[in-house]
Amino acid sequence: xxxxxxxxxxxxxxxxxxxxxxxxxxxxxxxxxxxxxxxxxxxxxxxxxxxxxxxxxxxxxxxxxxxxxxxxxxxxxxxxxxxxxxxxxxxxxxxxxxxxxxxxxxxxxxxxxxxxxxxxxxxxxxxxxxxxxxxxxxxxxxxxxxxxxxxxxxxxxxxxxxxxxxxxxxxxxxxxxxx
Amino acid sequence: xxxxxxxxxxxxxxxxxxxxxxxxxxxxxxxxxxxxxxxxxxxxxxxxxxxxxxxxxxxxxxxxxxxxxxxxxxxxxxxxxxxxxxxxxxxxxxxxxxxxxxxxxxxxxxxxxxxxxxxxxxxxxxxxxxxxxxxxxxxxxxxxxxxxxxxxxxxxxxxxxxxxxxxxxxxxxxxxxxx
DNA sequence: CGGAAGATTGAGCGTAGTCAAACCGAGTGG
DNA sequence: CCACTCGGTTTGACTACGCTCAATCTTCCG
Numbered sequence: 120x121x122x123x124x125x126x127x128x129x130x131x132x133x134x135x136x137x138x139x140x141x142x143x144x145x146x147x148x149x150x151x152x153x154x155x156x157x158x159x160x161x162x163x164x165x166x167x168x169x170x171x172x173x174x175x176x177x178x179x180x181x182x183x184x185x186x187x188x189x190x191x192x193x194x195x196x197x198x199x200x201x202x203x204x205x206x207x208x209x210x211x212x213x214x215x216x217x218x219x220x221x222x223x224x225x226x227x228x229x230x231x232x233x234x235x236x237x238x239x240x241x242x243x244x245x246x247x248x249x250x251x252x253x254x255x256x257x258x259x260x261x262x263x264x265x266x267x268x269x270x271x272x273x274x275x276x277x278x279x280x281x282x283x284x285x286x287x288x289x290x291x292x293x294x295x296x297x298x
Numbered sequence: 299x300x301x302x303x304x305x306x307x308x309x310x311x312x313x314x315x316x317x318x319x320x321x322x323x324x325x326x327x328x329x330x331x332x333x334x335x336x337x338x339x340x341x342x343x344x345x346x347x348x349x350x351x352x353x354x355x356x357x358x359x360x361x362x363x364x365x366x367x368x369x370x371x372x373x374x375x376x377x378x379x380x381x382x383x384x385x386x387x388x389x390x391x392x393x394x395x396x397x398x399x400x401x402x403x404x405x406x407x408x409x410x411x412x413x414x415x416x417x418x419x420x421x422x423x424x425x426x427x428x429x430x431x432x433x434x435x436x437x438x439x440x441x442x443x444x445x446x447x448x449x450x451x452x453x454x455x456x457x458x459x460x461x462x463x464x465x466x467x468x469x470x471x472x473x474x475x476x477x
Numbered sequence: 478c479g480g481a482a483g484a485t486t487g488a489g490c491g492t493a494g495t496c497a498a499a500c501c502g503a504g505t506g507g
Numbered sequence: 508c509c510a511c512t513c514g515g516t517t518t519g520a521c522t523a524c525g526c527t528c529a530a531t532c533t534t535c536c537g
Contacts, residue, residue: 197373247483256525257527267342439494441518442517488528495520495523503512506512507509
Protein backbone atom coordinates (compact mmCIF):
# COMPACT_ATOMS: atom_id res chain seq x y z
CA UNK A 120 0.00 0.00 0.00
CA UNK A 121 1.35 3.36 -0.96
CA UNK A 122 1.73 5.54 2.04
CA UNK A 123 3.53 8.58 3.31
CA UNK A 124 5.85 7.74 6.17
CA UNK A 125 4.31 8.91 9.38
CA UNK A 126 5.68 10.05 12.72
CA UNK A 127 4.00 11.29 15.81
CA UNK A 128 5.68 13.87 18.00
CA UNK A 129 4.63 13.99 21.60
CA UNK A 130 5.30 15.65 24.91
CA UNK A 131 5.75 13.33 27.86
CA UNK A 132 4.40 14.06 31.30
CA UNK A 133 6.21 12.85 34.35
CA UNK A 134 3.47 10.36 35.21
CA UNK A 135 3.92 8.58 31.90
CA UNK A 136 0.99 10.08 30.05
CA UNK A 137 1.68 11.72 26.75
CA UNK A 138 0.20 14.57 24.77
CA UNK A 139 0.57 14.12 21.04
CA UNK A 140 1.65 17.45 19.59
CA UNK A 141 1.67 16.54 15.94
CA UNK A 142 1.75 13.98 13.16
CA UNK A 143 4.33 14.42 10.43
CA UNK A 144 4.60 13.04 6.95
CA UNK A 145 7.36 12.49 4.45
CA UNK A 146 9.36 15.59 3.69
CA UNK A 147 8.47 17.37 6.87
CA UNK A 148 11.13 18.47 9.31
CA UNK A 149 11.19 17.33 12.93
CA UNK A 150 12.94 18.52 16.04
CA UNK A 151 13.06 22.24 15.47
CA UNK A 152 12.13 22.79 19.10
CA UNK A 153 15.52 21.40 20.10
CA UNK A 154 17.40 24.45 18.88
CA UNK A 155 16.38 26.53 21.86
CA UNK A 156 17.74 24.52 24.71
CA UNK A 157 20.03 22.07 23.04
CA UNK A 158 17.76 19.34 24.38
CA UNK A 159 14.52 18.37 22.73
CA UNK A 160 11.34 19.01 24.66
CA UNK A 161 9.45 16.47 22.64
CA UNK A 162 9.98 12.97 21.31
CA UNK A 163 9.23 11.47 17.93
CA UNK A 164 8.06 7.91 17.25
CA UNK A 165 7.65 6.30 13.85
CA UNK A 166 4.16 4.92 13.27
CA UNK A 167 5.50 2.59 10.60
CA UNK A 168 8.75 1.76 8.88
CA UNK A 169 10.29 4.99 7.71
CA UNK A 170 13.44 6.45 6.28
CA UNK A 171 14.88 9.33 8.18
CA UNK A 172 17.56 11.80 7.30
CA UNK A 173 19.26 13.18 10.39
CA UNK A 174 20.86 16.59 10.30
CA UNK A 175 23.16 17.35 13.23
CA UNK A 176 22.42 20.79 14.56
CA UNK A 177 26.06 21.80 14.29
CA UNK A 178 26.04 21.00 10.59
CA UNK A 179 22.83 22.90 10.07
CA UNK A 180 24.25 25.85 11.92
CA UNK A 181 27.45 25.72 9.90
CA UNK A 182 25.53 25.48 6.66
CA UNK A 183 23.30 28.39 7.57
CA UNK A 184 26.13 30.68 8.56
CA UNK A 185 27.80 30.18 5.20
CA UNK A 186 24.71 30.48 3.13
CA UNK A 187 22.18 33.24 3.58
CA UNK A 188 19.58 31.37 1.55
CA UNK A 189 19.86 28.30 3.74
CA UNK A 190 19.48 30.36 6.86
CA UNK A 191 16.35 31.85 5.41
CA UNK A 192 14.94 28.40 4.75
CA UNK A 193 15.45 27.35 8.35
CA UNK A 194 13.76 30.50 9.61
CA UNK A 195 10.80 29.90 7.38
CA UNK A 196 10.45 26.30 8.51
CA UNK A 197 10.50 27.24 12.16
CA UNK A 198 8.11 30.07 11.56
CA UNK A 199 5.78 27.72 9.76
CA UNK A 200 5.94 25.39 12.72
CA UNK A 201 4.75 28.23 14.93
CA UNK A 202 1.84 28.92 12.58
CA UNK A 203 0.96 25.23 12.55
CA UNK A 204 0.82 25.18 16.32
CA UNK A 205 -1.37 28.25 16.32
CA UNK A 206 -3.92 26.28 14.32
CA UNK A 207 -3.78 23.48 16.86
CA UNK A 208 -4.25 25.98 19.65
CA UNK A 209 -7.37 27.33 17.96
CA UNK A 210 -8.57 23.78 17.61
CA UNK A 211 -7.94 22.86 21.23
CA UNK A 212 -9.18 26.15 22.58
CA UNK A 213 -12.39 26.82 20.77
CA UNK A 214 -13.79 23.85 18.90
CA UNK A 215 -16.15 21.03 19.82
CA UNK A 216 -15.58 17.34 19.14
CA UNK A 217 -17.15 17.30 15.66
CA UNK A 218 -15.21 20.32 14.52
CA UNK A 219 -11.96 18.91 15.88
CA UNK A 220 -12.20 15.63 14.05
CA UNK A 221 -13.38 17.32 10.84
CA UNK A 222 -10.43 19.70 10.99
CA UNK A 223 -8.07 16.81 11.58
CA UNK A 224 -9.38 14.77 8.65
CA UNK A 225 -9.44 17.71 6.24
CA UNK A 226 -5.90 18.66 7.17
CA UNK A 227 -4.77 15.07 6.63
CA UNK A 228 -6.64 14.92 3.34
CA UNK A 229 -4.96 18.07 2.07
CA UNK A 230 -1.48 16.95 2.99
CA UNK A 231 -1.94 13.54 1.39
CA UNK A 232 -3.31 15.11 -1.76
CA UNK A 233 -0.37 17.50 -1.92
CA UNK A 234 1.91 14.48 -1.89
CA UNK A 235 0.14 12.71 -4.71
CA UNK A 236 -1.98 10.32 -2.64
CA UNK A 237 -5.74 10.19 -2.60
CA UNK A 238 -7.30 12.95 -0.57
CA UNK A 239 -10.59 11.12 -0.17
CA UNK A 240 -9.57 7.60 0.77
CA UNK A 241 -6.74 6.73 3.09
CA UNK A 242 -5.50 4.65 5.96
CA UNK A 243 -4.89 6.16 9.37
CA UNK A 244 -1.54 5.24 10.80
CA UNK A 245 -2.44 6.24 14.34
CA UNK A 246 -4.76 4.78 16.98
CA UNK A 247 -7.97 6.36 18.29
CA UNK A 248 -6.15 7.11 21.51
CA UNK A 249 -3.40 9.01 19.66
CA UNK A 250 -5.92 10.98 17.63
CA UNK A 251 -7.73 11.76 20.86
CA UNK A 252 -4.60 12.94 22.59
CA UNK A 253 -3.77 15.16 19.64
CA UNK A 254 -7.27 16.65 19.50
CA UNK A 255 -7.73 16.96 23.24
CA UNK A 256 -10.47 14.36 23.62
CA UNK A 257 -10.86 10.79 24.85
CA UNK A 258 -10.59 7.78 22.57
CA UNK A 259 -14.25 6.86 23.11
CA UNK A 260 -15.29 10.32 21.95
CA UNK A 261 -13.15 9.96 18.83
CA UNK A 262 -14.81 6.65 18.06
CA UNK A 263 -18.28 8.06 18.67
CA UNK A 264 -17.56 11.04 16.44
CA UNK A 265 -16.44 8.76 13.61
CA UNK A 266 -19.70 6.85 13.95
CA UNK A 267 -21.58 10.13 14.05
CA UNK A 268 -20.00 11.26 10.76
CA UNK A 269 -20.82 7.90 9.25
CA UNK A 270 -24.49 8.24 10.26
CA UNK A 271 -24.52 11.61 8.53
CA UNK A 272 -23.10 10.04 5.34
CA UNK A 273 -20.00 12.22 5.51
CA UNK A 274 -17.58 9.32 5.87
CA UNK A 275 -17.28 5.59 5.47
CA UNK A 276 -15.22 4.20 8.29
CA UNK A 277 -13.80 0.72 8.77
CA UNK A 278 -11.37 0.72 11.65
CA UNK A 279 -8.48 2.79 10.31
CA UNK A 280 -9.61 2.88 6.72
CA UNK A 281 -11.35 6.16 5.92
CA UNK A 282 -13.28 7.29 2.87
CA UNK A 283 -14.59 10.81 2.68
CA UNK A 284 -17.88 10.66 0.78
CA UNK A 285 -19.05 14.24 1.35
CA UNK A 286 -16.12 16.61 1.43
CA UNK A 287 -18.34 19.70 1.37
CA UNK A 288 -20.39 18.46 4.28
CA UNK A 289 -17.26 17.76 6.24
CA UNK A 290 -15.94 21.22 5.44
CA UNK A 291 -19.22 22.72 6.57
CA UNK A 292 -18.89 20.86 9.86
CA UNK A 293 -16.14 23.30 10.60
CA UNK A 294 -16.94 26.59 8.95
CA UNK A 295 -14.48 28.58 11.00
CA UNK A 296 -11.69 30.06 8.97
CA UNK A 297 -8.66 32.05 9.96
CA UNK A 298 -8.52 35.40 8.24
CA UNK B 299 2.33 51.97 39.18
CA UNK B 300 5.26 49.77 38.32
CA UNK B 301 4.30 47.35 35.65
CA UNK B 302 5.70 45.29 32.87
CA UNK B 303 4.31 46.43 29.57
CA UNK B 304 1.82 43.88 28.38
CA UNK B 305 0.60 42.77 24.98
CA UNK B 306 -1.79 40.12 23.92
CA UNK B 307 -1.33 38.27 20.66
CA UNK B 308 -4.38 36.69 19.13
CA UNK B 309 -5.71 34.83 16.15
CA UNK B 310 -8.89 36.11 14.58
CA UNK B 311 -11.67 33.88 13.25
CA UNK B 312 -13.84 34.99 10.37
CA UNK B 313 -16.97 35.17 12.52
CA UNK B 314 -15.36 37.79 14.73
CA UNK B 315 -14.32 35.52 17.59
CA UNK B 316 -10.71 35.62 18.65
CA UNK B 317 -8.40 33.14 20.29
CA UNK B 318 -5.73 34.71 22.45
CA UNK B 319 -2.49 32.88 21.75
CA UNK B 320 -0.28 34.60 24.29
CA UNK B 321 0.47 37.46 26.62
CA UNK B 322 3.87 39.09 26.35
CA UNK B 323 5.84 41.24 28.74
CA UNK B 324 8.67 43.73 28.46
CA UNK B 325 11.69 42.36 26.69
CA UNK B 326 9.85 39.64 24.85
CA UNK B 327 9.84 39.44 21.10
CA UNK B 328 6.65 39.49 19.03
CA UNK B 329 5.75 38.60 15.49
CA UNK B 330 8.10 35.74 14.80
CA UNK B 331 5.29 33.90 13.07
CA UNK B 332 5.39 36.46 10.29
CA UNK B 333 8.68 35.22 8.90
CA UNK B 334 7.07 32.20 7.25
CA UNK B 335 4.59 33.82 4.95
CA UNK B 336 5.59 37.43 4.94
CA UNK B 337 2.19 38.18 6.45
CA UNK B 338 1.49 37.78 10.14
CA UNK B 339 -1.07 35.15 11.07
CA UNK B 340 -1.67 36.82 14.39
CA UNK B 341 -2.24 40.32 15.69
CA UNK B 342 -0.85 42.07 18.74
CA UNK B 343 -2.69 44.59 20.89
CA UNK B 344 -1.20 46.60 23.73
CA UNK B 345 -3.10 46.14 27.00
CA UNK B 346 -1.68 49.40 28.31
CA UNK B 347 0.66 52.16 27.19
CA UNK B 348 3.85 50.56 26.03
CA UNK B 349 7.08 51.31 24.24
CA UNK B 350 7.79 49.16 21.28
CA UNK B 351 10.92 48.67 19.25
CA UNK B 352 10.09 47.61 15.72
CA UNK B 353 12.59 45.62 13.71
CA UNK B 354 11.83 45.40 10.00
CA UNK B 355 12.20 41.85 8.79
CA UNK B 356 14.55 42.91 6.01
CA UNK B 357 16.89 44.48 8.57
CA UNK B 358 16.77 41.41 10.75
CA UNK B 359 17.50 39.22 7.79
CA UNK B 360 20.37 41.44 6.72
CA UNK B 361 21.80 41.47 10.21
CA UNK B 362 21.57 37.71 10.51
CA UNK B 363 23.21 36.98 7.21
CA UNK B 364 26.22 39.10 8.16
CA UNK B 365 26.54 37.79 11.66
CA UNK B 366 26.40 34.12 12.52
CA UNK B 367 25.83 34.89 16.20
CA UNK B 368 22.83 37.03 15.46
CA UNK B 369 21.33 34.36 13.28
CA UNK B 370 21.75 31.92 16.12
CA UNK B 371 19.92 34.24 18.49
CA UNK B 372 16.93 34.45 16.16
CA UNK B 373 16.81 30.68 15.80
CA UNK B 374 16.84 30.26 19.54
CA UNK B 375 14.06 32.78 20.04
CA UNK B 376 11.86 31.10 17.48
CA UNK B 377 12.62 27.71 18.89
CA UNK B 378 11.73 28.93 22.36
CA UNK B 379 8.44 30.20 20.97
CA UNK B 380 7.69 26.69 19.74
CA UNK B 381 8.45 25.25 23.17
CA UNK B 382 6.22 27.87 24.80
CA UNK B 383 3.36 26.89 22.55
CA UNK B 384 3.88 23.23 23.40
CA UNK B 385 3.19 24.11 27.01
CA UNK B 386 -0.01 25.84 26.00
CA UNK B 387 -1.03 22.84 23.96
CA UNK B 388 -0.55 20.58 26.96
CA UNK B 389 -2.65 22.99 28.93
CA UNK B 390 -5.45 23.17 26.39
CA UNK B 391 -5.37 19.48 25.63
CA UNK B 392 -5.24 17.80 28.98
CA UNK B 393 -6.05 20.05 31.93
CA UNK B 394 -9.26 20.98 33.73
CA UNK B 395 -10.37 24.50 34.63
CA UNK B 396 -8.60 24.64 38.02
CA UNK B 397 -5.33 23.39 36.62
CA UNK B 398 -5.47 25.81 33.72
CA UNK B 399 -5.93 28.88 35.84
CA UNK B 400 -3.31 27.72 38.36
CA UNK B 401 -0.81 27.16 35.55
CA UNK B 402 -1.60 30.60 34.15
CA UNK B 403 -1.11 32.38 37.47
CA UNK B 404 2.09 30.52 38.34
CA UNK B 405 3.55 31.29 34.94
CA UNK B 406 2.65 34.95 35.33
CA UNK B 407 4.11 34.99 38.83
CA UNK B 408 7.42 33.55 37.67
CA UNK B 409 7.78 35.96 34.78
CA UNK B 410 7.01 38.98 36.97
CA UNK B 411 9.46 37.81 39.63
CA UNK B 412 12.15 37.33 36.99
CA UNK B 413 11.66 40.97 36.06
CA UNK B 414 12.00 42.25 39.59
CA UNK B 415 8.30 42.63 40.37
CA UNK B 416 6.45 40.86 43.15
CA UNK B 417 5.64 37.29 42.31
CA UNK B 418 2.88 37.06 44.89
CA UNK B 419 0.89 40.25 44.40
CA UNK B 420 0.12 41.80 41.06
CA UNK B 421 -2.42 43.40 38.80
CA UNK B 422 -3.84 41.60 35.81
CA UNK B 423 -3.77 43.67 32.69
CA UNK B 424 -6.23 41.47 30.82
CA UNK B 425 -9.96 40.84 31.16
CA UNK B 426 -11.61 37.61 32.28
CA UNK B 427 -12.72 37.06 28.70
CA UNK B 428 -9.14 37.33 27.44
CA UNK B 429 -7.85 34.95 30.10
CA UNK B 430 -10.65 32.57 29.17
CA UNK B 431 -9.84 32.72 25.49
CA UNK B 432 -6.19 32.05 26.25
CA UNK B 433 -6.98 29.10 28.51
CA UNK B 434 -9.76 27.68 26.37
CA UNK B 435 -12.64 28.37 28.75
CA UNK B 436 -15.55 30.81 29.09
CA UNK B 437 -15.26 34.03 31.09
CA UNK B 438 -17.85 32.82 33.62
CA UNK B 439 -15.77 29.74 34.29
CA UNK B 440 -12.68 31.88 34.81
CA UNK B 441 -14.57 33.99 37.31
CA UNK B 442 -15.95 30.94 39.11
CA UNK B 443 -12.50 29.39 39.30
CA UNK B 444 -11.07 32.57 40.85
CA UNK B 445 -13.84 32.44 43.46
CA UNK B 446 -13.13 28.75 43.99
CA UNK B 447 -9.45 29.45 44.68
CA UNK B 448 -10.44 32.22 47.06
CA UNK B 449 -12.73 29.85 48.99
CA UNK B 450 -9.78 27.48 49.30
CA UNK B 451 -7.59 30.29 50.72
CA UNK B 452 -5.16 29.99 47.83
CA UNK B 453 -5.72 33.52 46.54
CA UNK B 454 -7.16 36.86 47.46
CA UNK B 455 -8.93 38.33 44.48
CA UNK B 456 -10.34 41.80 44.02
CA UNK B 457 -11.28 42.28 40.39
CA UNK B 458 -7.92 42.35 38.65
CA UNK B 459 -5.80 42.64 41.75
CA UNK B 460 -4.40 39.23 42.72
CA UNK B 461 -2.53 38.13 45.83
CA UNK B 462 -1.25 34.59 46.05
CA UNK B 463 -1.50 33.57 49.71
CA UNK B 464 -0.68 29.88 49.34
CA UNK B 465 1.85 29.37 46.60
CA UNK B 466 2.40 25.72 47.53
CA UNK B 467 -1.30 25.00 47.47
CA UNK B 468 -1.60 26.63 44.07
CA UNK B 469 1.36 24.65 42.80
CA UNK B 470 -0.25 21.48 44.10
CA UNK B 471 -3.48 22.33 42.28
CA UNK B 472 -1.43 22.60 39.13
CA UNK B 473 0.70 19.50 39.56
CA UNK B 474 -2.11 17.30 40.78
CA UNK B 475 -2.75 15.80 37.39
CA UNK B 476 0.73 16.26 35.99
CA UNK B 477 2.40 14.76 39.09
C1' DC C 478 -7.32 -22.25 21.22
C1' DG C 479 -6.60 -18.37 24.46
C1' DG C 480 -4.95 -13.85 25.40
C1' DA C 481 -3.91 -9.09 24.21
C1' DA C 482 -4.79 -4.74 22.00
C1' DG C 483 -7.79 -1.80 19.58
C1' DA C 484 -12.47 -0.32 18.45
C1' DT C 485 -17.37 0.22 19.23
C1' DT C 486 -21.34 1.08 21.92
C1' DG C 487 -24.23 1.89 26.02
C1' DA C 488 -25.51 3.99 30.59
C1' DG C 489 -24.83 7.37 33.97
C1' DC C 490 -22.54 11.28 35.67
C1' DG C 491 -20.05 15.68 36.19
C1' DT C 492 -17.70 19.67 34.47
C1' DA C 493 -18.02 23.48 32.09
C1' DG C 494 -21.09 26.03 28.79
C1' DT C 495 -25.42 28.84 28.25
C1' DC C 496 -28.66 32.09 29.58
C1' DA C 497 -29.93 35.46 32.69
C1' DA C 498 -29.89 38.71 36.54
C1' DA C 499 -27.53 41.69 39.53
C1' DC C 500 -23.57 44.31 40.88
C1' DC C 501 -19.71 47.56 40.60
C1' DG C 502 -16.80 51.41 39.18
C1' DA C 503 -15.78 54.86 35.82
C1' DG C 504 -17.20 58.24 32.84
C1' DT C 505 -20.89 61.51 30.92
C1' DG C 506 -24.33 64.72 30.76
C1' DG C 507 -28.68 66.83 32.35
C1' DC D 508 -25.04 66.25 42.33
C1' DC D 509 -27.43 62.50 40.80
C1' DA D 510 -29.08 59.67 37.09
C1' DC D 511 -27.60 57.19 33.40
C1' DT D 512 -24.92 54.27 30.55
C1' DC D 513 -21.37 51.01 29.61
C1' DG D 514 -17.87 47.44 30.19
C1' DG D 515 -16.39 44.16 33.15
C1' DT D 516 -17.32 40.89 36.94
C1' DT D 517 -19.90 37.82 39.89
C1' DT D 518 -23.37 34.50 40.84
C1' DG D 519 -27.36 31.39 40.07
C1' DA D 520 -30.13 27.87 37.58
C1' DC D 521 -30.27 24.82 34.06
C1' DT D 522 -28.39 22.15 30.20
C1' DA D 523 -25.45 19.49 27.37
C1' DC D 524 -21.27 17.75 25.83
C1' DG D 525 -17.82 14.86 26.66
C1' DC D 526 -15.75 11.78 30.38
C1' DT D 527 -15.88 7.46 33.09
C1' DC D 528 -16.88 2.89 33.66
C1' DA D 529 -18.09 -1.26 31.60
C1' DA D 530 -19.45 -4.81 28.24
C1' DT D 531 -18.86 -6.67 23.71
C1' DC D 532 -16.57 -7.59 19.38
C1' DT D 533 -12.76 -7.97 16.09
C1' DT D 534 -8.24 -8.81 14.72
C1' DC D 535 -3.92 -10.43 15.43
C1' DC D 536 -0.63 -13.64 17.15
C1' DG D 537 1.74 -16.85 20.33
